Structure formats: C-alpha cells, structure tokens
Amino acid sequence: MPGRPVRDGRLILLAAALGLACVLFLTVGAQGDWAFVLRFRGAKLGALLVVGTAIAVATVTFQTVSGNRILTPSVMGIDALFLLFQTLLVFLLGGAGFAAIGPHLRFLAEAGLLMGAATLLFGLLLGRGRADLHRMVLTGIIFGVLFRSLTGLMQRMIDPSDFAVVQSAAFARFSSVETDLLGLSAVLCAVICAALWRMRHALDVLALGREAAIGLGLAYRRTVIAALALVAALVSVSTALVGPVTFFGLLVAALAHGVLADHRHARLLPAAALMAGLVLVAGQLVLDHVFDLATTLSVVVEFAGGLAFLFLVLKGSAR
Amino acid sequence: MIEIESVSHSIGKTPILRDISATIPKGCLTALIGPNGAGKSTLLSLVARLETLQTGRIRVDGLDVGTTPTGKLARHLAIQRQDTTIATRLTVRQLVGFGRYPHSRGRPGRADREKIEAAIGALNLGPLAHRFLDTLSGGQRQRALIAMSVAQETDYLLLDEPLNNLDMAHARGLMEFLRDLAARHGRTVLVVLHEVNYAAAHADHIVAMKDGRIAGQGPPETQLTAETIERVFETPVTITRSAGRPVVHHFG
Known part of the structure; x- marks a missing residue:
C-alpha cells in the first residue's frame, strides 16, 4: 500500500532520535566514576522513559475511547483520584501505618483502587456512547475538582508529620523521581502496554x-471498560513516579497524530511513547546543560502542552 | 428471515414501539416506510442490537439478537445508520477495510482485500478510494459507509435512510444494487426509506409503520394503495402505474 513505508520510516526516525538523546543524556558532561554516573543517570533516564511511555499510551488510548482529541485522563480527574486514595490511606492509617505498608504494596493498592474506581465511574459515563460526551466531560471535570478538594481537606486534617509521608505534590516533579518504585512501575507499564498492544485492532x-x-x-x-482500567493503571504509574501531569499527554498525542497521520494504534501507540521519551529526555538534557537547571522540566513541558491544548481547541480538532 | 415478536420500546416514559410483531422474509428487499416518529429507526436499531431490547424477542436466521455473541452476529448482520461522524482521519479504502473486521479481526488477507475492492467498485467509489473522508461530500461519505457494510459480506444488510444525501443517479444506482444483492445473491436487505417511490419501484416486501405500530405488511401491490398510504401518511395521494409498479404522486 503506498505511503506505508514512509510512515514506518518516521517511526524509525523517532526511535533513532530517542536513542541518540538517551546516549547523550547518559554521557554528556559526566565527570568522575562512570559506574556511579551511569547508575545515577540511568535511573533518572529510566524514570523519564517509563513516565513518558505511561502518559503517552494512556492519553492516546483515552482519546480513542472518548472520541475526542482535547481530552486527557487528567482532565477527567483520574490522577486527582489517585492522589485522593493516597491521602486517604495516610488519613486512615496514620503516617506510621502508611510507611509500614511499604512503597510497593502501597502503590499496588492505590493503582488497584484507581483501576476499580475509574472503570466504575467512566464505564458508567461512557457506556451510552459519544452522545453523552459533553456530560461526561463536565462530570469528569467536576469530579476532578471534588477529588482535589477532598485531598486538600484531608491534607489539612492529618498530622503535619504524617503529611510529610504523602507524596501528593500539586505539580509534577520530574527532577526527584521516586526511584524505589521505578522497577515495579517499569514492569507494570510494560505489562499494560503489552495488553493494550494486543487490543490495538479493537x-x-x-x-x-x-x-x-x-x-x-x-x-x-467490555472493550471500553478494559481500556479504561488499563489507562487508569498507567496514570497510577506516572502519578506515583512524578506527580500529576495535566497537559503533557495532550502534547505528545497531538504530535504523534500529526507526525504519523495514521489511524492505526499499531503505529500511534509506539509513536506517542517514543515522542514522549524524546521530549522528556531531550528536554531534561537541554535544561541540565544549556539552562543549567534554571527551570524545571515539568514547567516547560506543561507549558508546551498547554499551548498544544489551546492550538487544538482553536483549530477545532475537538470534533 | 428476521422474526420480530412482541417488541415494545420506550424512551423514558414515551412509548416508541407498541407491541410490534413482524416477519421480514429472507432473500428479499424489504422497505420500512412510515411518517416521522413512526419508530422505523428504533426498530432497525433493535434488530441490529444497537439498542437493548426492553420487551419481546428478535431473531435473525434463528439467532437471538439479545443473547448471541456480538462478534458472531456481525458475520450475519450489518447495519449502517445515517448520523455517523467519524473522528479519525481515514481514507475511503481504509474505512471500507473495517468492514472485514468481523472476519479478519484486523489482519486482512488477500481474500479480504479483494472483497474490499469489490465493495468499493459496487458503490462506484473507485476514483475516491484514496481520498480522506473529511474531504468528501455528504453523499460520497454516505456511499463509503454503505460500502463498509457491503464489505462485511453478511446475509442481512440493514440500512437506515441510505438515500438521504444521494443525488438521483446514485440513489437509483444504490437501489438497483440492493435489489441485485437480494435477487441474485440471495441476501436479505432491510431499508428504511423516506421516499415511498423508491420502495414502490424496487422493494419486494413493504412494512408500513405508524405511531409505533405496524400499519401493514405485504408486497407493494397490496400495501401501496391510495387508501393505505393516506391512512399511514395522512396526506392525499394519487397512484398511477409505470413499468408494472405503482407510482405515488404526493408532491401536491
């Protein structure tokens, strides 16, 4: 079929660019013990790639399910719900109890709760089809506000020393990633992406x-609910690692659709993941070495994503 | 054949269908006619399991539409409604290709590709096959959607007002194609038609509906009489004949 080799070529180009960015990230400006540098930077790189993949795949899938290119799971309050569960656990168990569970079990519990809640909530809203899209978006936004408010309320009510245990920052921090969760998150992300890959034709x-x-x-x-559960799990991964990310997914999804001009998820999902990795790794690289850490990646990335959002809205891509 | 038994349907408190029972014969072109709000589209949706049955039973070739797995049903029955807006950027060929999904599950083989091309040819979409859907006119998009259902290659084809955006030539072409599907390929076609004369010229079987009830079912000879049409549509008409078929003059 004409055109197919060209598009696959773009995918390969993206992969090559990402590979280059990763190599540069690991090697540029490194001083001292290589083993230490590689391990330290490697963890950071791994985190950026996992987060990028999770957000990209979650956003593309969510946009397909909801039939709208300006929505992200964050707009629907899915990440706010994750933070609510986190804070709720601290509220109920106390700081000591919360810490005693251990980060891995805690993360799995939060992710599991989120998967259940998201499928329940959005399964109900999306079941009737796109005709109810506006109602779904409004409901999602309102729920997002509700979850964030409840989280804020509980944060004020818990003991200040317990509060320190909770990771729920208001904004994403790519700089200090929760590396003890990295291994588990990477495995979970890989498993979920494999599941979504199997669903690509559906x-x-x-x-x-x-x-x-x-x-x-x-x-x-059944397909919608399965997809939403997997999206929720991916959002758990990214939120647990770096915190809530609002517009970044939108940016990479839009870029993937734009660069590929291909409707097949067999190409869109990998392209979005590669694009996300590229933006994050190259972005962090530039910030570290050109701007000397003067600003944070999350600010830049969310800003670019916000611009993408405005552009899409004005261009009328919402359809 | 399609067996519809005691089907009633309400949206909220408003009854749309009242105790409908009908049999759509196999291997024929059946036209579903009636005034606005008669429940034609709703009935079609229920047969195609796009809506859940509230009461009654519908069987297609003996398969209960409520209990048969949807994937299996998609190999027996295809439906195309009017108001589908597709958000993704697809070419005509890619859209028609989706019609093979119930058979190929996303991995089309050579046979699938041949059927896709056949469907494109049948709807005269050859010159448009590489074009993106959002660059086409309403009528062209309509034909592409119908081609997708044709590519699904099912024994039963359900179309909801397929002629709406089509010009004279394409409307006639489509009706002749559907009649051919029934007559020569033995497929069962059920079409909701707004313009009674297309039903008069091409249908083997007519089902007339009014106010959520069946107002009559039978061949065009018996159903398309001035008395029946005036009762169903509440407008005076005169009937003449042309080429052995009734022609309904309702224009004023």
Missing part, C-alpha cells in the same frame, strides 16, 4: 464510534 474499531463498533461485532462495553 482500539482502531473503537475509534469509529459506538454504533460502527457494535455493528462490526466489537464487544463495545
């Missing part, structure tokens, strides 16, 4: 809309 059909999907024999509700 996701293509889902993009046609509810009626066309049902007409073509796709188990619509």
Whole structure:
C-alpha cells in the first residue's frame, strides 16, 4: 500500500532520535566514576522513559475511547483520584501505618483502587456512547475538582508529620523521581502496554464510534471498560513516579497524530511513547546543560502542552 | 428471515414501539416506510442490537439478537445508520477495510482485500478510494459507509435512510444494487426509506409503520394503495402505474 513505508520510516526516525538523546543524556558532561554516573543517570533516564511511555499510551488510548482529541485522563480527574486514595490511606492509617505498608504494596493498592474506581465511574459515563460526551466531560471535570478538594481537606486534617509521608505534590516533579518504585512501575507499564498492544485492532474499531463498533461485532462495553482500567493503571504509574501531569499527554498525542497521520494504534501507540521519551529526555538534557537547571522540566513541558491544548481547541480538532 | 415478536420500546416514559410483531422474509428487499416518529429507526436499531431490547424477542436466521455473541452476529448482520461522524482521519479504502473486521479481526488477507475492492467498485467509489473522508461530500461519505457494510459480506444488510444525501443517479444506482444483492445473491436487505417511490419501484416486501405500530405488511401491490398510504401518511395521494409498479404522486 503506498505511503506505508514512509510512515514506518518516521517511526524509525523517532526511535533513532530517542536513542541518540538517551546516549547523550547518559554521557554528556559526566565527570568522575562512570559506574556511579551511569547508575545515577540511568535511573533518572529510566524514570523519564517509563513516565513518558505511561502518559503517552494512556492519553492516546483515552482519546480513542472518548472520541475526542482535547481530552486527557487528567482532565477527567483520574490522577486527582489517585492522589485522593493516597491521602486517604495516610488519613486512615496514620503516617506510621502508611510507611509500614511499604512503597510497593502501597502503590499496588492505590493503582488497584484507581483501576476499580475509574472503570466504575467512566464505564458508567461512557457506556451510552459519544452522545453523552459533553456530560461526561463536565462530570469528569467536576469530579476532578471534588477529588482535589477532598485531598486538600484531608491534607489539612492529618498530622503535619504524617503529611510529610504523602507524596501528593500539586505539580509534577520530574527532577526527584521516586526511584524505589521505578522497577515495579517499569514492569507494570510494560505489562499494560503489552495488553493494550494486543487490543490495538479493537482500539482502531473503537475509534469509529459506538454504533460502527457494535455493528462490526466489537464487544463495545467490555472493550471500553478494559481500556479504561488499563489507562487508569498507567496514570497510577506516572502519578506515583512524578506527580500529576495535566497537559503533557495532550502534547505528545497531538504530535504523534500529526507526525504519523495514521489511524492505526499499531503505529500511534509506539509513536506517542517514543515522542514522549524524546521530549522528556531531550528536554531534561537541554535544561541540565544549556539552562543549567534554571527551570524545571515539568514547567516547560506543561507549558508546551498547554499551548498544544489551546492550538487544538482553536483549530477545532475537538470534533 | 428476521422474526420480530412482541417488541415494545420506550424512551423514558414515551412509548416508541407498541407491541410490534413482524416477519421480514429472507432473500428479499424489504422497505420500512412510515411518517416521522413512526419508530422505523428504533426498530432497525433493535434488530441490529444497537439498542437493548426492553420487551419481546428478535431473531435473525434463528439467532437471538439479545443473547448471541456480538462478534458472531456481525458475520450475519450489518447495519449502517445515517448520523455517523467519524473522528479519525481515514481514507475511503481504509474505512471500507473495517468492514472485514468481523472476519479478519484486523489482519486482512488477500481474500479480504479483494472483497474490499469489490465493495468499493459496487458503490462506484473507485476514483475516491484514496481520498480522506473529511474531504468528501455528504453523499460520497454516505456511499463509503454503505460500502463498509457491503464489505462485511453478511446475509442481512440493514440500512437506515441510505438515500438521504444521494443525488438521483446514485440513489437509483444504490437501489438497483440492493435489489441485485437480494435477487441474485440471495441476501436479505432491510431499508428504511423516506421516499415511498423508491420502495414502490424496487422493494419486494413493504412494512408500513405508524405511531409505533405496524400499519401493514405485504408486497407493494397490496400495501401501496391510495387508501393505505393516506391512512399511514395522512396526506392525499394519487397512484398511477409505470413499468408494472405503482407510482405515488404526493408532491401536491
């Protein structure tokens, strides 16, 4: 089919660019013990790649399920719900109890709760199809506000020493990533991405809309709920590692769609993940060495994402 | 055949269908006609399991639409409605390709590709096959969507007002194509039609609906009489004949 080799070529180009960025990230300006440098930077690099992949894949999938290119899981309050569960656990168990569970079990519990809650909530809202899109968006936004307010309330109520235990920052911090969760997150991210990869043809059909999907024999509700559960798990990964990220997913999803001009998720998902990795790694590289850490990656990335959001809205891509 | 038994449907408190029972014969082109709000589209949606049945039962070739797995049903029944807006950037060929999903599950083989090209040809979309959907006119997009359902290659094809955006030539072409599907390929076609004359010229079987009830079912000879049409549509008409088929003059 004409055009296909060209698009695959772009994917390869992206991968090459990312590879180059990773190598530069690990080696540029390194002084002293190589083993230490590689381990230290390697962990940071790993975190950026995992977070980038999680956000990118989650956003592309969520946009397909909701049929809208200006929505992200964050707009719907999914990451706010994650932070709420985190704070709730501290509130109920106290700082000591919370710390006693251990970061891995805690993360799994939070992710599991989020998967359940997100599928319940958004499964209900999305079940009726895109006709209810506006209601779904409004409901999601309101729930996001609700979750953030409840989180804030509980943070004021818990003991200040307990509060220090909670990771729920208001904004993402790419600089200090929770590296003790990195291994678990990477595995979880890989498993979920593999599951979504297996669903790639179903996701293509889902993009046609509810009626066309049902007409073509796709188990619509089941597929939507499965996709949302996986999206929620990916959001858990990224939020647990760096905190809530609002617009970055939108930026990389838009870039992936724009660069590829291909509707197939078999190409979109990898492209978005590569794009996210590239933006984060190259961005951090530039900030570290050119701007001398004068500003944080999250600020730049969210700013760029916000601009992407405005651009999409004004261009009328919402459809 | 399609067996519809005692189907009632309400949206909220408003009854849309009242105790509908009908049999759509196999291997024929059946036209579903009636005034606005008669429940034609709703009935079609229920047969195609796009809506959940509230009461009653619908069977397609013996398969209960409520309990049969949706993937299996998609190999027997295809539906195309009017108001589908597709958000993704697809070419006509890619869209028609989706029609093979129930058979190929996203991995089209050579046979699938041949059927896709056949469907594109049948709807005269050859010159448009590489174009993106959002660059086409409403009528062209409509034909592309119908081609997708045709590519699904099912025994039953359900179309909801497929002629709406089509010009004279394409509307006639499509009706002749559907009649051919039924007559020569033995497929069962159920179409909701707004313009009664297309039903008069091409349908083997007519089901007339009014106010959520069946107002009559049978061949065009018996159903398309002035008395029946005036009762169903509440507008005076005169009937003449042309080429052995009734022609309904309702324009004023």
